[in-house]
Amino acid sequence: MKILSTSLLCLGLFAASGFAHAASNCTISLKGDDAMKFDLKTATVSAACPSITVELVHTGKLPAAAMGHNVVISATKDVDAIARDGIKAGVANNYVTKGDTRVIAATTLVGGGQKTKVTFPGKKLTAGGDYTFFCSFPGHSMLMKGKLTVTK
Ligand SMILES: [Cu+2]
Incomplete structure (x- = not known):
């Protein structure tokens, strides 16, 4: 009985360390600035994450009306259409069309000195798929x- 409980404990530790490893790829941390740029050109997450967190810090000073930023995640092929429709949706909707099924996740829009975040389940992504993160403020997705x- 003692041997059994020891091996169960070992299994438990093994499972915990595996989870901790996966957790390291469950957050995307981005900074946006007044020069209309994100600090990262690439990010990596795991589809195995129970929950993926997207964090955005606006390190600039300009208000959201002039230099607002958000982070939208979608299949790369959908970026242009989502951005185009987002302009019509307007600032009241954070430049993302309500109920847009092409949008996998989207944060709210923030201005200089503000931050925002959103979480979504990793199972909404497929390992090896072609995805893009971008800002849907009018005109920003070209650079941002x-x-x-x-x-996996
Ligand atoms: Cu932006």
């Missing part, structure tokens, strides 16, 4: 975008 690599 990067490749989101998804691992």
Whole structure:
């Protein structure tokens, strides 16, 4: 009985360390600035994450009306259409069309000195898929975008 409980404990520790390893790829941390740029061109997350967190810090000073930023995640092929429709949706909707099924996740829009975040389940992503993170503020997706690599 003692041997059994010891081996169960070992299994438990093994499972915990495996989870901790996966957890390291469950957050995307981005900074946006007044020069209309994200600090990262690429990010990597795991589709195995129970929950993926997307964090955005606006390190600039300009208000959201002039230089607002958000982070939208979608399949790369959908970026242009989501951005185009987002302009019509307007600032009241954070430049993202309500109920847009092409949008995998989107933060709210923030201005200089503010931050925002959103979480979504990793199972919304497929390992090896072609994904992009971008800002849907009008005109920003040309510069403010990067490749989101998804691992198993
Ligand atoms: Cu932006």
